[in-house]
Amino acid sequence: MKNMTFTAALLVACFTSPAMAQAAERPVTLDSDMKLERIVEENGNRTTLLVDPEVVVPGDRLQFVTRYNNVGNETVNDFVITNPVPNSIRVTDDSANELEVSVDGGVNWGKLADLTVTDEEGVVQPAGADDVTHVRWSIAELVPGAAGQVQYSGIVE
Amino acid sequence: MIKNSHYLLATVAVVSLGATPALAAGVLAGTDIENTATATYQIGGSPGAVDSNTVTIRVDEVLNVSVTTLDSGSVAIDGTGAVLTFSVTNEGNGPEAFDLTVLESIGGNDFNANVTFVAVDTNNNGIYDPGSDLILTTGVSTPSVDPDDALTVFVGVSLPGGQTDSDASQLRLTAEAATGTGAPGTSFAGQGAGGGDAVVGATGADDDDLGALIVSLGGSPLVALTKSATVADPFGGTQPIPGAIVTYSILATVSGTGSVDLLTVSDAIPAGTTYVPGSLALDSGSLTDAADTDAGEANGSGISVDLGSVTSGASHTVEFDVEVN
Structure with a gap:
């Protein structure tokens, strides 16, 4: 009796695998990726190459990429991608100043220059790139088939 | 987490x-x-x-290390030796052991100290404690050091004979990450702490610093006697068999400040041997056996050479022969 119940549960699990569930229920797919930024200097010109992060050490710059795709048949509105910043990562100044960010765990959002943090002594200070806990991107409308990617850069602390 | x-x-x-x-x-x-x-x-x-x-x-x-002397200046050394103190800091991001080496011969040295031990300050009191601090034998790495932590390392040295006050010497302590060293970026697959790779950091995963010594004998001159022997047997070999001639050489060295007066070198003729008459010499010059106007005298029981007043830094060699009975 016990064995039969177990088999039935397994079958259900197979039929509702995550991929199928997403295709059936989610009109949008999200795909996350991490790349290592390698700055190459040639003839005085600096270019940034994105490589697979095989060896990563403190000080390295990583690019956190999220690809989205409206795979459904309907238009999606108010599309907001939120990316929590891992603890060991400090968002680069460029990304922190360019993107909509939060410095309080995703409660309040805005431009970094408009945000503040309260230090240990209770003094309110302008927020810095190392205070950023989350970054996000807002897209008003995703028509069926619309796809793209967003990214930010962070430094391994 | x-x-x-x-x-x-x-x-x-x-x-x-x-x-x-x-x-x-x-x-x-x-x-x-x-x-x-x-x-x-x-x-x-x-x-x-x-x-x-x-x-x-x-x-x-990432493999990084720094080595810094903890001595504020030159460490005074006398006949009892001295201890130099260094810190070795793990500047990497994983626990790492380090291989330590000491180089005594540095350009410009007045003398090269003899290294007697390399030890780790296991009780972290900054002072070498004989018997309790860990002596590292050659080829043995330090214990593992956590990231950002530092080891205090002691280098014990002794003073070779013949030095005078204010003679200076340096020695170099080098620490190398036990996992490996090389050009920055060199990687050691699978050998990193925590299961990843290990990568040589900007320091090359090694570093060194100099420690300095200065001779200070406390004002009083020091006399050192060094005796050596060479054997010539009747068959052209060097066996101390009956009939063999043993040439003894006594090197008298005065170090420190000032001079010593009335310095006399004397030695007994060893049992089982006989003094070879007329063999006594001072600084390669022959002396008579008789107690007369020259500095030396010798008989069947021993030799004696009066060196008189000898200034620091000077040395004299007394030689004599005996025959094995």
Whole structure:
């Protein structure tokens, strides 16, 4: 009796695998990726190459990429991608100043220059790139088939 | 752990700032960096949400070390020797052991000290404690050092004979990451702390510093006698068999400050041997055996040479022969 119940549960699990569930229920797919930024200097010109992060050490710059795709048949509105910043990562100044960010765990959002943090002594200070806990991107409308990617850069602390 | 705390932030919006104690050396080797993005949207008037896949990468070990002398200036050395003190700091992001080497011969040295031991300050009191601090034998690495931590290392030295006050010497302590060294960026696959690779950092995974010694004998001159012997047997060999001639050589050296007066070198003729008449010599010049106007005298029981007043830095050699009975 016990064995039969177990088999039935397994079958259900197979039929509702995550991929199928997403295709059936989610009109949008999200795909996350991490790349290592390698700055190459040639003839005085600096270019940034994105490589697979095989060896990563403190000080390295990583690019956190999220690809989205409206795979459904309907238009999606108010599309907001939120990316929590891992603890060991400090968002680069460029990304922190360019993107909509939060410095309080995703409660309040805005431009970094408009945000503040309260230090240990209770003094309110302008927020810095190392205070950023989350970054996000807002897209008003995703028509069926619309796809793209967003990214930010962070430094391994 | 890191991942979990961020999920907490994202879902229930707990504000927790400055909770990550960042090491100077960076994120600990073996730490996983995980990334998951979330999207929210409206579709047909209803809210929806989707999570991305989670990507994980592991932070590898970077190998960096610094070596610094902890002595504020030259350490005084006398006939009892001296101890030089260094710190060896793990500037990497993983626990690492280090191989230590000492080079006594540095350009410009007045003398090269003799290294008697290399030890680790196991009780962290900054003072060498014989018998309790860990002596590192040649070829043995230090114990593992945590990131950002420093070991205090002692180098014990003795003073070779013949030095005078204010003679100076330096020696170099080098520490190399036990995992490996090389050009920055050199990697050692699978050998990093925490299971990743180990990568040589900007320091080349090795460093060194100089420690300095200065001779200070406390004002009084020091006399050192060094005796050596060479044997010539009747068959052209060097066996101390009956009939063999043993030539004894006594080197008298005065070090320190000033001079010594009335310095006399005397030695007994060893049992089982006979003094060879007329063999006594001072600085390669023959002396008569008789107690007369020259500096030396010798008989069947012993020799004696009066060196008189000898200034620091000077040395004299007394030689005589005996025959094995």
